[in-house]
Amino acid sequence: MTNSFGAVLYANNVARVASFYEAVADLHVAEADTSWVRLRSPSADFELVVHGIPAHIAASIHIATPPDIREDTPIKLVLPARSLTLARDAADRLGGAVFPDARAWSQAGFLHCDGYDPEGNVFQLRVLTR
Numbered sequence: 092m093t094n095s096f097g098a099v100l101y102a103n104n105v106a107r108v109a110s111f112y113e114a115v116a117d118l119h120v121a122e123a124d125t126s127w128v129r130l131r132s133p134s135a136d137f138e139l140v141v142h143g144i145p146a147h148i149a150a151s152i153h154i155a156t157p158p159d160i161r162e163d164t165p166i167k168l169v170l171p172a173r174s175l176t177l178a179r180d181a182a183d184r185l186g187g188a189v190f191p192d193a194r195a196w197s198q199a200g201f202l203h204c205d206g207y208d209p210e211g212n213v214f215q216l217r218v219l220t221r
Contacts, residue, residue, distance in 0.1 A: 095131075097138035098168055102210055103149045107186065109141040111208050114181035115189070116170035116216065132171070139168070158187070158211035167205075172216040175204050182206055189216060 102108035109128035112118055118130035118139060126143040144152065172178040179189040186209035195204035200221040207213050 095136045095138055097140065099140045099142055100168065100212065101144050102141050103144055103152055103154055104210070105141050105143045107209050111182070111185045111187055112139055112141065112170070114185060115172065115178045115187070115206075117173055118170075137171075139170075154210050156186075158207065158209060160207045160213060161211045162213055164213070168212075168214040170214060170216055172218050175202065175216060175218055178206075178216050182208075185209065
């Protein structure tokens with residue numbers, strides 16, 4: 092096993108949010124249980140754990156359609172993607188979005204673009220351009 096880094100994201104609908112990141116960020120399911128899913132990058136150096144919000148708390152959370160974008164949180168996931176176009180198509184199909192190319196920017200050898208998942212969590216994708 093190699094050293095890896097990762098993040099934990101809490102979700103009302105674990106299966107839906109995990110499926111979203113699996114498709115948008117080229118991750119795959121490494122392990123799952125009834126209340127969480129561990130996603131892993133192809134190189135196994137990054138893991139995203141999507142963990143269920145406890146039922147008594149989740150019952151008080153309403154997720155709109157489309158979701159209200161939670162831009163006022165102090166943290167944002169940054170995830171790799173092979174292509175913004177492919178990620179955008181997958182996000183649209185799965186209840187979130189990757190913002191249009193007009194909102195993307197280049198920096199440090201990457202093309203960056205923000206988006207949001209089906210529960211409104213903001214994330215950033217980056218595509219290697221070098």
